[in-house]
Amino acid sequence: MILSLVLVTAATTSAAGPATSEFTLSTSCPPSFEKTEAGVCELRTLYQFYDSLEGRGLGGTRTALPPHRDGFTPQQIDLGRYLFFDPVLSGDGTLSCASCHDPARGLSDGRARSIGIHGADAGRAAPTLWNVAFLKRFFWDARADSLEAQASGPLYSSIEMGNTPVRLLASLNGNATYRRLFRNGFPGERGEITEKEVFTALAAFQTSLISLNSRYDRYVHGYDAALSPREIEGLNVFRSFVARCSECHTPPLFTNEQIAVIGMPEPAGRPFDVGAEKTFGSPKLKGGFKVPTLRNIARTAPYSHDGAFADLRAAVDFYNKGRGNAVPKGMQLYLHWHISDPNLTETEVDRIVDFLGALTDETFLPQKPARVPSGLAPIK
Amino acid sequence: MKKKIFLGLLGVLVVFVAGAFYGRASKKDVVISSSTGGASYAGGFKSDGAAAPAGGIRSVAGPAPTNVVVVKNGESILSAVKAAPKGTIIRVMPGTYHETVYIDKDDIRIIGVIEHGKRPVLDGEKKLNDAILYSGNNFVAENLEIRNYKGNGIMGQAGNNFEIRNNVISESGVYGIFPQLGQNGIVEHNVVSGIADAAIYIGMSDNILVAHNDVFDSVAGIEIENSRHAIVEHNYVHNNSGGLLAFVTPGLPIKTTFDVILRNNFVVGNNHKNFGAPGSTVSGIPAGTGILVMAADDVVIEGNVISDNKVSGIIITDHAHASNITMDPESDPNSDRVKVLDNVMLNNGYDTITEAKALLLSEGKVNAKNLDIARVGPSPGSCITNRHQYTAVGVDDFAECEFTNTATTVNYLLPPVPPREIKPGERGRVVFLGICSGCHIYNGRMIGPPIQAIQALYLENPQGLADYIAKPVKKRDDYPEMPPQDYLDPETRLAVAKYMLQVTN
Numbered sequence: 038m039i040l041s042l043v044l045v046t047a048a049t050t051s052a053a054g055p056a057t058s059e060f061t062l063s064t065s066c067p068p069s070f071e072k073t074e075a076g077v078c079e080l081r082t083l084y085q086f087y088d089s090l091e092g093r094g095l096g097g098t099r100t101a102l103p104p105h106r107d108g109f110t111p112q113q114i115d116l117g118r119y120l121f122f123d124p125v126l127s128g129d130g131t132l133s134c135a136s137c138h139d140p141a142r143g144l145s146d147g148r149a150r151s152i153g154i155h156g157a158d159a160g161r162a163a164p165t166l167w168n169v170a171f172l173k174r175f176f177w178d179a180r181a182d183s184l185e186a187q188a189s190g191p192l193y194s195s196i197e198m199g200n201t202p203v204r205l206l207a208s209l210n211g212n213a214t215y216r217r218l219f220r221n222g223f224p225g226e227r228g229e230i231t232e233k234e235v236f237t238a239l240a241a242f243q244t245s246l247i248s249l250n251s252r253y254d255r256y257v258h259g260y261d262a263a264l265s266p267r268e269i270e271g272l273n274v275f276r277s278f279v280a281r282c283s284e285c286h287t288p289p290l291f292t293n294e295q296i297a298v299i300g301m302p303e304p305a306g307r308p309f310d311v312g313a314e315k316t317f318g319s320p321k322l323k324g325g326f327k328v329p330t331l332r333n334i335a336r337t338a339p340y341s342h343d344g345a346f347a348d349l350r351a352a353v354d355f356y357n358k359g360r361g362n363a364v365p366k367g368m369q370l371y372l373h374w375h376i377s378d379p380n381l382t383e384t385e386v387d388r389i390v391d392f393l394g395a396l397t398d399e400t401f402l403p404q405k406p407a408r409v410p411s412g413l414a415p416i417k
Numbered sequence: 418m419k420k421k422i423f424l425g426l427l428g429v430l431v432v433f434v435a436g437a438f439y440g441r442a443s444k445k446d447v448v449i450s451s452s453t454g455g456a457s458y459a460g461g462f463k464s465d466g467a468a469a470p471a472g473g474i475r476s477v478a479g480p481a482p483t484n485v486v487v488v489k490n491g492e493s494i495l496s497a498v499k500a501a502p503k504g505t506i507i508r509v510m511p512g513t514y515h516e517t518v519y520i521d522k523d524d525i526r527i528i529g530v531i532e533h534g535k536r537p538v539l540d541g542e543k544k545l546n547d548a549i550l551y552s553g554n555n556f557v558a559e560n561l562e563i564r565n566y567k568g569n570g571i572m573g574q575a576g577n578n579f580e581i582r583n584n585v586i587s588e589s590g591v592y593g594i595f596p597q598l599g600q601n602g603i604v605e606h607n608v609v610s611g612i613a614d615a616a617i618y619i620g621m622s623d624n625i626l627v628a629h630n631d632v633f634d635s636v637a638g639i640e641i642e643n644s645r646h647a648i649v650e651h652n653y654v655h656n657n658s659g660g661l662l663a664f665v666t667p668g669l670p671i672k673t674t675f676d677v678i679l680r681n682n683f684v685v686g687n688n689h690k691n692f693g694a695p696g697s698t699v700s701g702i703p704a705g706t707g708i709l710v711m712a713a714d715d716v717v718i719e720g721n722v723i724s725d726n727k728v729s730g731i732i733i734t735d736h737a738h739a740s741n742i743t744m745d746p747e748s749d750p751n752s753d754r755v756k757v758l759d760n761v762m763l764n765n766g767y768d769t770i771t772e773a774k775a776l777l778l779s780e781g782k783v784n785a786k787n788l789d790i791a792r793v794g795p796s797p798g799s800c801i802t803n804r805h806q807y808t809a810v811g812v813d814d815f816a817e818c819e820f821t822n823t824a825t826t827v828n829y830l831l832p833p834v835p836p837r838e839i840k841p842g843e844r845g846r847v848v849f850l851g852i853c854s855g856c857h858i859y860n861g862r863m864i865g866p867p868i869q870a871i872q873a874l875y876l877e878n879p880q881g882l883a884d885y886i887a888k889p890v891k892k893r894d895d896y897p898e899m900p901p902q903d904y905l906d907p908e909t910r911l912a913v914a915k916y917m918l919q920v921t922n
Contacts, residue, residue, distance in 0.1 A: 065858060065861075068850075068854040068855040068856075069850060069851050070850070070854075071846075071850050077492055079849045080850050081846070082847065082851040083847060083848065083851055086837065086839050086844075087848070088577075088837075089575070089598075089724065090575065090598045090599065090621065090622065090623060090671070091598055091623070093669055093670060093671055095575075095598055095621075095671070096574060096575025096599075097552030097573075097575035097576065097598070097600040098521045098552040098553075098574075098575070098804040099551075099552070099553075099575075100466045100575045100598070100707035152880065175704060188505075193512075207809040217748070249851070250851070250852055250855075256521075257521075257585070258903070258904075259522075259906060260903075260904035260906075262904070263904050269519075273517055273519055273546070273547075274546065274549060276550060276574060277517075277546035277550070277568045277569075277572075278546065278547055278568030278569040278572060278590060278591050278592060278595070279546040279547075279567050279568040279590070280546070283574065287598075287670070288574075293669075293670040294670065295669065296668065297668065297671055298743065300864070317744075317746055319746075320743050321743050322743065322744065360696055370907055371742070371743045372696055373541030373668065373743070374666075374697050374698050374742075376694050376696065377694055377696065378694075378699075399854040400852075400856075401855050417520075
């Protein structure tokens with residue numbers, strides 16, 4: 038016991054003491070991850086004790102999660118974290134990933150539509166990054182099929198981060214700290230930092246953003262009192278076949294990751310967004326968007342692909358106003374069959390909103406670095 | 418498995434083939450097979466576990482109950498469910514119950530007591546959404562009468578090993594019985610009517626038996642959707658808009674329907690006006706359809722009595738011909754390998770739709786007064802037995818089936834899967850990593866103190882640590898107070914305490 042105490046003292050002292058270098062990569066896995074003997078981080082959650090039909094991670098309460106990405110090293114995850122918060126990734130050094138995926142705003146930005154470089158309207162709302170490790174499709178219109186493929190979207194878009202591959206790699210390779218950190222994160226590689234390494238590190242960090250410890254989860258794992266009577270009432274409306282929310286926002290992730298044509302309104306003056314019609318070249322998917330997760334949904338107002346709803350009450354109420362209530366006159370949409378006329382009472386709508394609040398869990402919020410290797414301020 | 422032996426024996430019996438004669442519509446030889454002999458279907462689900470008991474599996478909900486409680490008229494079924502430990506039978510006495518009963522735990526059986534024909538009635542009074550919502554495994558609902566709900570009568574979300582039998586469900590919203598995302602279930606001996614979508618709807622599920630049900634006056638009788646290894650047999654399906662459906666609905670996360678046997682059902686007079694909700698998939702079913710196969714694969718249709726369905730006895734189609742539904746690049750839109758064996762077809766298609774008449778004309782069947790089978794859209798690999806007996810369009814290119822019956826397939830049910838055993842050490846480790854690691858690491862400062870410091874305090878006292886976790890008190894000025902972890906059960910708290918006290922890095 039004495040030995041332990043001495044060790045604690047020693048560890049505390051060294052942690053508080055001066056670092057050999059200002060930027061070092063963590064050798065520990067983030068919370069909810071276990072470091073394996075191979076030195077990579079693997080996710081651990083109580084949901085791994087459950088099964089799901091066809092291994093798809095969709096169902097009810099005690100249902101396994103969908104297959105996920107993990108197996109990155111702690112160093113790659115930590116390198117991804119520095120990149121994520123570093124404005125050097127944008128064309129003019131003013132925006133980082135965290136500008137639109139801000140830990141203080143539910144890994145989103147609190148805006149109807151994000152603001153890109155030079156104040157550009159980025160066109161759609163920033164989706165949360167919680168639990169992206171489980172997703173197979175990215176962007177509202179599902180146009181990317183991996184986090185790595187997704188990364189080039191905002192980085193090189195002229196209305197988002199406004200960078201180019203050449204400029205991105207030039208600025209990273211021109212930075213001695215990044216050169217050292219990348220070789221630390223990718224010890225098998227030599228030479229210049231590559232775009233692939235940048236995307237891998239960003240994916241490594243993003244897949245560490247896990248939110249599975251909400252009060253709803255406690256209820257699932259067997260603690261009945263975790264939800265209030267109002268929230269349980271809301272859960273039962275949410276999964277009832279009158280409201281049908283859980284048919285698409287399916288537990289345990291609260292998304293089934295499908296494209297759904299909902300017929301949501303655009304804010305006044307905005308043109309109709311065709312969404313997934315463009316991705317798949319299919320008019321039947323006109324106005325279709327990927328079903329978003331509802332985990333931490335209370336943290337990410339406003340709602341919908343274009344922020345048409347200021348708060349959760351308004352978003353839920355939209356569905357209650359009936360099938361096609363916001364479809365532009367004369368436009369034919371193949372509205373999803375679960376979009377119906379539920380005629381919920383005002384109280385039932387309130388209870389759904391109550392229940393959605395029980396899906397909040399930010400205990401594993403990532404630490405924003407005090408400084409980033411570029412020397413720029415971490416978030417603008 | 419034993420099945421294979423049977424198959425070998427049956428294979429020896431040669432298909433009875435009568436002499437050939439020339440048909441009127443085509444010059445092809447007519448092949449006549451007898452379904453009382455010939456090979457049996459061997460393409461379906463094979464369990465990789467132990468051989469099924471003789472006569473097949475008749476129940477799937479395990480383990481055996483250990484506790485019984487009784488709910489009387491005036492009491493609440495839900496309260497009984499909440500108080501019930503796993504393994505409880507809740508016997509519900511006759512009476513009227515106005516409630517939504519949800520079951521989020523395993524091994525609960527709600528079994529009505531029928532006294533002189535009087536059942537316990539769950540009455541939603543057109544105000545409540547669903548009568549029964551279950552997500553637990555090994556759920557059983559029996560002998561209930563359910564009426565006047567707005568959503569579903571009985572709805573499952575991911576419960577496995579379920580049994581839903583002997584219930585009477587009427588005027589109860591969108592689906593009468595709707596198990597979804599579950600494996601290994603029985604739906605039998607239910608009487609379901611007056612449902613605005615499917616009376617019995619098997620959604621995204623595997624290993625299902627739907628048998629001996631009486632379903633009528635609904636938009637769809639029995640629907641097998643995005644599901645596999647399902648047998649629908651011995652049901653009486655009458656006066657719905659469409660009788661039996663095997664569908665792939667696009668846009669759902671599980672993309673396939675295959676290995677479905679529809680056999681020995683009475684599919685009679687399904688001519689009810691279609692009152693499906695606008696936008697629902699079933700609202701597109703032509704009223705008067707006996708059996709409808711859309712994009713489902715390996716559907717065997719055998720031994721049904723299909724009569725008096727005014728549009729067609731059987732329609733086999735694809736997504737492209739269903740105008741009201743969306744597209745899904747991940748779904749195969751065609752009905753592949755449909756197998757139509759002997760069925761009794763009487764007086765179908767006597768008042769069919771324009772599209773079907775056009776198809777009949779296109780095949781030169783100008784004088785057809787009836788329509789037994791209509792196939793539109795690609796249906797590769799399909800087969801049909803004794804085709805000459807049916808008035809059919811679109812099946813000329815179907816092959817002869819290489820089997821005449823499904824007699825060797827009893828059902829696709831599995832023995833109840835025992836609950837997964839989780840060792841306390843494993844649970845302790847996962848709870849620590851999945852929850853506690855957000856605040857505690859081995860030798861550094863996070864939100865809470867390092868594990869090393871905790872080990873120093875509790876090294877010989879895991880129970881003390883487990884108790885502290887449940888009701889923490891502020892001990893150290895330099896750290897915030899820990900939130901209580903009393904939502905973990907005592908066993909789990911002890912397991913996580915033991916785990917924390919032995920980690921070394």
